[in-house]
Amino acid sequence: MIRVEKYGGSSVATIEKINLIASSIKTRVQMGYKIVVVTSAMGKTTNQLVEQAKQINPKISGRELDALLATGEEQAAAILTMALNNIGVDAISLNAYQAKIYASNEYQNGFIKSIDFKTIIKHLKDNKVIVLTGFQGIARDKSLVTLGRGGSDTTAVALAVGLKCPCYIYSDVDGVYTIDPRLYPSARHLKEVSYDEMIELASSGSEVFVTRAALLAKYYQVPTILLESMKEGGTNLVNELLEKREISGISVKSNLVYIKIIVSDLDERKLGIIFDLINKCGLLIGMVFYDKNSNLIAFTINKNDELKFDEIILDLKNNQELKSINVNKEYCYDKLTIVGHGINQYPGIISKIYTVLASEKIIIYQMTSNEMSISLLINKKDLSKTLELLVKTFELGR
Amino acid sequence: MIRVEKYGGSSVATIEKINLIASSIKTRVQMGYKIVVVTSAMGKTTNQLVEQAKQINPKISGRELDALLATGEEQAAAILTMALNNIGVDAISLNAYQAKIYASNEYQNGFIKSIDFKTIIKHLKDNKVIVLTGFQGIARDKSLVTLGRGGSDTTAVALAVGLKCPCYIYSDVDGVYTIDPRLYPSARHLKEVSYDEMIELASSGSEVFVTRAALLAKYYQVPTILLESMKEGGTNLVNELLEKREISGISVKSNLVYIKIIVSDLDERKLGIIFDLINKCGLLIGMVFYDKNSNLIAFTINKNDELKFDEIILDLKNNQELKSINVNKEYCYDKLTIVGHGINQYPGIISKIYTVLASEKIIIYQMTSNEMSISLLINKKDLSKTLELLVKTFELGR
Numbered sequence: 001m002i003r004v005e006k007y008g009g010s011s012v013a014t015i016e017k018i019n020l021i022a023s024s025i026k027t028r029v030q031m032g033y034k035i036v037v038v039t040s041a042m043g044k045t046t047n048q049l050v051e052q053a054k055q056i057n058p059k060i061s062g063r064e065l066d067a068l069l070a071t072g073e074e075q076a077a078a079i080l081t082m083a084l085n086n087i088g089v090d091a092i093s094l095n096a097y098q099a100k101i102y103a104s105n106e107y108q109n110g111f112i113k114s115i116d117f118k119t120i121i122k123h124l125k126d127n128k129v130i131v132l133t134g135f136q137g138i139a140r141d142k143s144l145v146t147l148g149r150g151g152s153d154t155t156a157v158a159l160a161v162g163l164k165c166p167c168y169i170y171s172d173v174d175g176v177y178t179i180d181p182r183l184y185p186s187a188r189h190l191k192e193v194s195y196d197e198m199i200e201l202a203s204s205g206s207e208v209f210v211t212r213a214a215l216l217a218k219y220y221q222v223p224t225i226l227l228e229s230m231k232e233g234g235t236n237l238v239n240e241l242l243e244k245r246e247i248s249g250i251s252v253k254s255n256l257v258y259i260k261i262i263v264s265d266l267d268e269r270k271l272g273i274i275f276d277l278i279n280k281c282g283l284l285i286g287m288v289f290y291d292k293n294s295n296l297i298a299f300t301i302n303k304n305d306e307l308k309f310d311e312i313i314l315d316l317k318n319n320q321e322l323k324s325i326n327v328n329k330e331y332c333y334d335k336l337t338i339v340g341h342g343i344n345q346y347p348g349i350i351s352k353i354y355t356v357l358a359s360e361k362i363i364i365y366q367m368t369s370n371e372m373s374i375s376l377l378i379n380k381k382d383l384s385k386t387l388e389l390l391v392k393t394f395e396l397g398r
Numbered sequence: 399m400i401r402v403e404k405y406g407g408s409s410v411a412t413i414e415k416i417n418l419i420a421s422s423i424k425t426r427v428q429m430g431y432k433i434v435v436v437t438s439a440m441g442k443t444t445n446q447l448v449e450q451a452k453q454i455n456p457k458i459s460g461r462e463l464d465a466l467l468a469t470g471e472e473q474a475a476a477i478l479t480m481a482l483n484n485i486g487v488d489a490i491s492l493n494a495y496q497a498k499i500y501a502s503n504e505y506q507n508g509f510i511k512s513i514d515f516k517t518i519i520k521h522l523k524d525n526k527v528i529v530l531t532g533f534q535g536i537a538r539d540k541s542l543v544t545l546g547r548g549g550s551d552t553t554a555v556a557l558a559v560g561l562k563c564p565c566y567i568y569s570d571v572d573g574v575y576t577i578d579p580r581l582y583p584s585a586r587h588l589k590e591v592s593y594d595e596m597i598e599l600a601s602s603g604s605e606v607f608v609t610r611a612a613l614l615a616k617y618y619q620v621p622t623i624l625l626e627s628m629k630e631g632g633t634n635l636v637n638e639l640l641e642k643r644e645i646s647g648i649s650v651k652s653n654l655v656y657i658k659i660i661v662s663d664l665d666e667r668k669l670g671i672i673f674d675l676i677n678k679c680g681l682l683i684g685m686v687f688y689d690k691n692s693n694l695i696a697f698t699i700n701k702n703d704e705l706k707f708d709e710i711i712l713d714l715k716n717n718q719e720l721k722s723i724n725v726n727k728e729y730c731y732d733k734l735t736i737v738g739h740g741i742n743q744y745p746g747i748i749s750k751i752y753t754v755l756a757s758e759k760i761i762i763y764q765m766t767s768n769e770m771s772i773s774l775l776i777n778k779k780d781l782s783k784t785l786e787l788l789v790k791t792f793e794l795g796r
Contacts, residue, residue: 015453049473055413056480064483067491068476071469075447078466082454085462093465097495098540119540142496142517 002124002165003028006038006134006156010172011229012076013043015083021170022083024230025129029089034124036163038134038156039080041072063143066107066136070096070144073133073152081131091129094119096136096144101155103137103145109282110137110145111212112158120163132159150210157216157224166223173208174228175235178249178396180206184387188398190248192238197248197339200372204337205251208235246349247340247394250387253286255303256335258365258377260328266295270321277312287335287368287375298366300335300377332380333365338390339373350374356393362386400522400563401426404436404532404554408570409627410474411441413481419568420481422628423527427487432522434561436532436554437478439470461541464505464534468494468542471531471550479529489527492517494534494542499553501535501543508535508543509610510556518561530557548608555614555622564621571606572626573633576647576794578604582785586796588646590636595646595737598770602735603649606633644747645738645792648785651684653701654733656763656775658726664693668719675710685733685766685773696764698733698775730778731763736788737771748772754791760784 005025012018025035040046049068053060077093084091096103100116123130134152139145147154153169160167176198179187193201195218202211208226217224217237227234263270271290274297278285285299301309306329316322343349353374357364362385366377378386391397403423410416423433438444447466451458475491482489494501498514521528532550537543545552551567558565574596577585591599593616600609606624615622615635625632661668669688672695676683683697699707704727714720741747751772755762760783764775776784789795 015450019454052413052473052477053480056417056477057484060480060484062483064476064479064491067479067493068473071472071476074469074472075466078462078469079450079454081462081465082451082458085460086455086458093462095465095542144493 002034004036004160004167006169008171009040018083026089035129037131039076040152042076045072062107066146069146070136077131077133093131095133096138101137105139109148153210153213157213160222161220169226170229175226192236200339205253251337253335256300256333258330258333261297262326334383337375400432402434402558402565404567406569407438416481433527435529437474438550440474443470464544467544468534475529475531491529493531494536499535503537507546551608551611555611558620559618567624568627573624590634598737603651649735651733654698654731656728656731659695660724732781735773
């Protein structure tokens with residue numbers, strides 16, 4: 001009985017927490033499990049390392065940043081292994097070189113290309129708990145590459161794919177709720193969500209599991225369980241829900257800036273130039289809307305990407321064809337994404353949303369929709385009221 | 399013109415210092431040098447990591463401690479490389495996996511077995527500055543192994559051996575003085591010391607360069623220069639001094655505990671048991687003295703090894719043959735080692751020392767001597783007075 005267990009940064013933030021996790025792993029070892037642990041860096045380590053690097057260069061990126069960031073997981077893996085050894089559990093830490101995790105050479109955003117499982121399987125046969133550094137891989141030229149946001153989740157699922165075993169994702173939340181309980185404390189806990197719901201929730205802002213890992217879990221049908229460290233229960237990812245529900249939950253992305261760009265004679269070529277530049281700068285945009293007749297492009301960016309965005313605008317204005325570009329920024333928006341298999345099968349849902357929000361004079365500034373979700377852009381001040389109304393309407397509370 | 403440059407922890411303690419070092423490296427790159435930099439961990443990082451590990455287990459040692467400690471140099475190498483890239487110097491960081499530095503699998507105390515220079519030479523040909531993690535190697539099973547005290551010095555000299563180039567050891571002291579200037583500010587700076595003098599000074603307490611690196615430098619005749627970061631000058635290690643001097647300098651080891659062990663019917667077998675245990679526990683002892691007739695063994699230990707020593711005593715007392723063992727500890731001793739090629743060629747030196755110290759009523763508690771040095775154990779309170787007298791007698795001041 002092999003299992004992969006992944007621990008997030010807040011679960012391993014202190015030596016005390018690490019000791020507790022070690023004890024809980026020990027009980028499962030005694031039950032006969034063979035365990036591959038994937039750990040994130042302790043607490044805010046990764047952020048601290050980024051801050052240090054930014055002292056050298058505020059726009060730092062590339063190979064050396066990854067060489068620096070990868071050390072966070074290496075420290076956590078070594079310390080958790082010490083804690084296991086210390087209570088008599090035979091354990092060994094493996095970094096990406098040792099575990100032979102190969103990645104593409106896209107720094108800060110690598111993807112796992114392959115894992116050579118020989119070393120891992122050898123140690124499992126020797127009844128060792130393996131503590132593996134998440135978030136890192138080795139490029140062909142032996143450079144360290146980090147795997148981007150949620151990289152450790154991805155490492156964990158990729159290991160479970162190869163080991164054909166379940167994947168337990170431990171964090172400080174006991175799985176998926178209809179709404180992030182930090183935003184809406186009486187949200188309902190979900191014992192099961194489908195892979196598709198999870199992908200949709202994750203890509204629209206839920207932080208309990210990351211989209212790419214959910215995609216991987218779905219593709220390889222990895223039994224995945226999201227749960228709170230040291231606790232039972234959690235949320236199982238499943239293929240099909242026994243009982244389909246219209247709405248599975250609501251994700252929230254806060255602190256968005258709503259951008260409107262107006263360019264005279266906006267056409268596909270100009271559009272291409274603009275999005276090409278946005279893409280090259282790695283800016284994440286959402287709720288994209290384009291209307292040819294009104295010469296308008298609209299989208300949201302994260303507030304902390306604003307400086308990056310301003311540079312793009314400067315570049316655009318230097319372009320002869322785009323110098324008449326007009327940019328409008330509006331602040332204090334939150335995006336609310338309502339996710340559910342039923343959304344586009346039951347056309348009544350959109351009208352229900354409009355009706356109930358209109359009745360309380362909540363303004364929807366933009367709306368986009370796809371097969372499984374509807375996103376609304378609302379004013380920050382309306383967030384809690386809106387959540388409350390939607391919870392009541394779609395019975396998402398406890 | 400290749401050169402190896404090694405920077406100690408205090409030289410890279412802050413981002414400001416790292417930026418300064420990067421600029422100074424840049425000037426040498428512009429002069430046409432090809433540079434391999436070896437860096438220690440930033441400031442007190444290694445100590446902080448050890449403290450963290452000790453929270454898990456105060457007696458922590460072994461594989462996982464090295465997996466943890468090695469991250470300190472990896473961080474420093476990445477950050478220094480960022481600083482170089484940031485001012486337009488093409489640089490790349492290499493860890494032990496990338497630079498292929500292979501070590502014995504003695505954790506916390508590995509020695510370098512071999513370096514595969516292909517990667518290093520390739521990057522030098524591409525005119526890249528290489529920033530290499532000191533203090534670490536890879537064992538045959540791919541585990542990380544740290545190289546023990548002064549490990550980064552050893553990495554640097556080993557690289558210079560393979561690259562057949564000079565080795566510059568940068569620290570916060572501009573080379574070798576007749577006495578550590580922190581202890582005796584008007585000590586005289588030495589522009590040259592012989593490899594043998596350096597080995598003797600280092601093994602008796604001088605911290606500017608480590609014994610094993612000095613041994614390596616001597617064996618392979620590596621031109622080695624010890625100097626202060628950002629400065630010219632320093633001390634050259636040479637084979638033969640043009641002008642031989644009787645005394646080259648004085649090393650000081652502080653905070654020693656003087657141990658006397660009395661065992662009834664002390665013989666070689668009992669002696670064997672005692673030293674075997676001391677050796678197994680990795681306790682470093684000095685000034686060893688054994689007298690069969692008085693059933694006495696005497697030696698010094700470092701004050702911070704006292705707990706380790708007490709455990710050894712407990713073990714000894716559990717031994718049937720040694721249970722009558724009697725241990726006496728005396729505190730507050732400093733050891734002073736007078737180093738020089740001339741010491742045993744000029745028998746007058748020892749009598750000079752005794753005479754001058756006796757004239758000021760300074761008590762010498764023990765004395766040991768070898769081919770190139772004389773060590774004196776004195777009371778801590780007499781240290782500065784003793785240094786002053788010896789400086790005057792042997793003309794070691796400025």
